[in-house]
Amino acid sequence: MREVVLNAPVTSSPAIVRNVAEMAAIPRSIDGFLVTHAHFDHLFEVPAMQRQFGGIVIGSKTATLLSEASGMSRRSLRPSLPGKIYRVGKAKVRVLDAAHDKVLGRISYPGLIDEALPTPPSRAKDWKIGVPLAYIIEIEGQRIYIESGGTPGFLPPVSDVDVATIGVAVKGSQKRYADAVRQLNPELIIASHQDNFFLPLSSGFQFSVLSNFPRVIATHESEALPGKLVVMDYFHTLELK
C-alpha cells in the first residue's frame, strides 16, 4: 500500500503469488476467477494467478482489457455484463448487477476502459473501476453469492442463498448490511473486504480502521438477521457440505 499511497508503480511478485498459493493450499488448477470490479486490490494479481493455475477470468470489459494489457491471453478472458451465464467447472455462474461503495464520499479510480491499452497498467490509478459486478454461483445444490460491497440504495438482485460473501469495508456497505442480509436470506455470511491493507499478510488478519466490524456484528445481533456471520482468517479454507 505504500506504493499506492505514493502513486508509485506497483508490480506483481511471482514469489508472493507462489507463497500465498501455497499457504492457502490453492488446488493445482483453478476453473475460474470472478472479478467484482477492476480496482487494483481486486484485479492486480489475477493475471499472475491465472498464468499459474489456468482457468477463465470473468469480469467487466475494463477488467478484461486491463488483464490483457498485463499479459493475459484473450482466450481466457470473458468480458461480461450483468445477465451473462457461464459454465465454470461444475458450477453455473450468473453475472449480477452491483454498486461500488464510496470512500470519504467518492468512488476511487472511477471510469471505464473501452479499448486495448498500449502499455500494462502500472500505478493504482490505472486500474479504473469499470462496471461493478456481483455473482451467483450454483454448484451441487448450493447457491453462493459474491460481491465486494455496495451502497445503501442498491440491494443484491437475488435471494435465498446458502452462502453470501458480503463486503463490509466502509460505511456505505455497513449501512446496507442489514437490508442486504435480509434480501439474501443466507445460511452463512462471510464478511469480506475489511482487512487492514497496510500490514503484511504474515501479521495475520486485522481489521482496517474504517471497517468498524464490531458495529456490523452488533447490527447482525440487534436486528436478529438470518444466517451465521463468520470472518475468515487468511489462508483458511471453508468447505461447504
Ligand SMILES: [Zn+2]
Ligand atoms: Zn474497489
